[in-house]
Amino acid sequence: MNCxxxxECGSCVLGGSYEEQKALKIAKISADFSEFYDGELEFFTSSEKNYRIRAEFGIWHDKYDICYTMHARQKGRKIFINECPKVAKPIAKLMPDVLKNLQSNEMLKTRLFGVEFLACTSGVLLTLLYHKKLDENFQNELxxxxxxxxxxxxxxxxxxxxxxxxxxxIDELEIDKKIYKLSLxxxxxxxxxxxVNEKMISWARGCVQNSSDLLELYCGHGNFTIPLSSCFTRVLATEISKSSILNAxxxxxxxxxxxxxxxxxxxDELMSAFKKEREFNRxxxxxxxxxxxxxxxxxxxxxxxSQSVINFIKNYQNIIYISCNPDTLKExxxxxxKTHQVVKFAIFDQFANTHHIECGVLLRVKPRN
Ligand SMILES: C[S@@+](CC[C@H](N)C(=O)[O-])C[C@H]1O[C@@H](n2cnc3c(N)ncnc32)[C@H](O)[C@@H]1O
Structure with missing residues (x-):
């Protein structure tokens, strides 16, 4: 990797060319899931650089200076960094300016221990994390x-x-030539x-045939829900986080x-509601x-x-499962x-240069003999 x-850095640990990384991930998933699927594995590539719209760094202080840090490959250690090639371009451009402007500002610099960047179409949000009480002058300075x-x-x-x-x-996603606006x-x-998110949503849309209504669990701010809604008559989408549902x-x-x-x-609450075990005001x-x-x-x-979700969704014809953890996907x-067969399997390479693998699986109920 060109970094x-x-x-030294503990974030990107997978070396080799992108083609080699791709082959490694395909080989791993083919072997781990061979008992469920022996068809074509689709692979959705990522750019190797400037792909992360979210990034977090620690802040290290010496007597006069501050510096960005990342966890090191060696457990328990940190490294100092000046740049990170995987962050989105607006974040990469801002990183040196943020540091320079913090360095010369005692109020903003003191007891700052971390920063988080989020880059979307409407601009960049920078979150500063402190170990101190923020006084009434702080907002002006900020x-x-x-x-x-x-x-x-x-x-x-x-x-x-x-x-x-x-x-x-507000972020804008382009999916199958249409722009969607999403508040985050x-x-x-x-x-x-x-x-890769755009490719993942487009893949999920491609899994829909002979549709009536959609039930979506873990919907977040509607990342899949909004672009998939036109494929269905009605959609019921649920999520545990209050702020995500407000944005949805x-x-x-x-x-x-x-x-x-x-x-x-x-x-699990929704499962109880379907089973009429509990009544909910909502x-x-x-x-x-x-x-x-x-x-x-x-x-x-x-x-x-959870087991209750598995027991419930087994009763339906088509299941689209997006997974960020191949181990629990396999379980x-x-x-x-037992009731369904895998008819499509995709790898979405959300994190180049890491071992992380995101999968998409379309399951269809097995025909009855
Ligand atoms: C991998 S994220 C996916 C979110 C969304 N589908 C997206 O693409 O942005 C998983 C989501 O599940 C939500 N979540 C976690 N535990 C949950 C639970 N027990 N019930 C419902 N939602 C949960 C989280 O708040 C998070 O939004």
């Missing part, structure tokens, strides 16, 4: 700093959150590799969509039995699906493949 920190760099800045300390300006994070949260999940509802309006119902519920005016789901879409966290497929 001066490669070999505003001057943010204006100078033409960004929005957010300072966080225990129990405190100060913004330089009103926060509006600063503190909730967003897909880190925008170009905003995104519904931003994109003039009128067939999606977003609900803030954990996956469902008072909703009859879950009115939906006719032809497809289920799940994009769970690394832990994968869940052991169960799901």
């Amino acid at each position: 001066i920190h490669f070999g 505003k001057v700093f943010a204006n100078k760099l033409n960004i929005t800045a957010l300072a966080r300390s225990r129990g405190q959150k100060i913004l330089s300006d009103e926060l509006s994070l 949260s600063e503190n909730a999940f967003t897909q880190p590799n925008k170009a 509802t905003k995104n519904y309006e931003l994109n003039n969509i009128n067939n999606v119902l977003f609900l803030r519920m954990s996956a 469902l008072r005016e909703i009859d879950l039995d009115e939906f006719n789901f032809s497809h289920i879409l799940v994009d769970p966290p690394r832990a994968g699906l 869940n497929l052991l169960e799901l493949c």
